Amino acid sequence: MDFKGSDTVPGPRAEDQLPQTTTAAAKIVIVGGFGVGKTTMVGSVSEIKPLTTEETMTQAGIGVDDDFGSDTKTATTVAMDFGRIRITDKVVLYLFGTPGQERFWFLWNGLFEGALGAVVLVDTRRLEVSYEVMGRLEEGGVPFVVAVNTFPDGPRYPLDDLRAALDLPPDVPIVECDARRRASSRDVLMTLMRFLHTLSLRGSLT
Structure with missing residues (x-):
């Protein structure tokens, strides 16, 4: 049946389709x-329009959520962010950004399932x-690597000092x-991909 007033479902955009290679x-x-900076990272690197699940922060979260930076941050991820990037003609990465508010951490287990590796974003202020x-x-x-996000007002420390403060094993980048x-x-x-390759060669990646 043809409904003249109905919306048509758009097909996939050319830039969203994976190459045959x-x-x-x-x-x-x-x-x-x-x-x-998880949502920011997914959005900056994704070659497709990222999917975000940000909701406006409200007064109801006071005393429940971490309010660090709330004077400038007005929205927070409540489920996940999703993006995609090709790192070679043959290999594509699907990126899942986790929610940062502690009350949403129960979602992490599902997001971790099937993950080859992770990036831990760190703010030196916290x-x-x-x-x-x-x-x-x-x-x-x-397996994970640690990425120190350099906020303009964040203190800078030598990476060796940060490694010690975070108690990172020497082989974790x-x-x-x-x-x-x-x-x-x-x-x-x-x-991260180089680290995972090294682990694979050692037989440490299952």
Whole structure:
């Protein structure tokens, strides 16, 4: 039946379709505390229009949610962010950004399922929120790298000092990044892929 007033469902955009050369895909999670830049990183690096589940922050969250940066941050992810990037003609990464508010962390287990690896975004103004994040990845057996998002007003420390403060094993990469910049975010993902390749050669990646 033809409904003249109905909307037509648009087909996929050409830029959203995978090239025929694609032969492998991997799920990567972008994880971290509230306001560390997860949505920004997914949005900056995704080659397709990212899917976000941001909702406006309200007074109801006072005393429940982490309110760090609430004077400038007006929305927060409540489910996940999703994006996609090809790192070679054959390999594509599907990116899943986790919610940062602690009351939504129950969603993490589902997002971690099937993930090849993770990026832990760190804010030097609040290193303490990263400890449980990394602990949950370790418990889930998800390999990760640490990316220090360089906020303009955030203190800068030598990476060796940050490694010690975060109690990172010597083989886990830690790098600085600017989550707003595509090239910087892509470099972080490439660091993760190289790390995963190294683990695979060691037989440590299952």
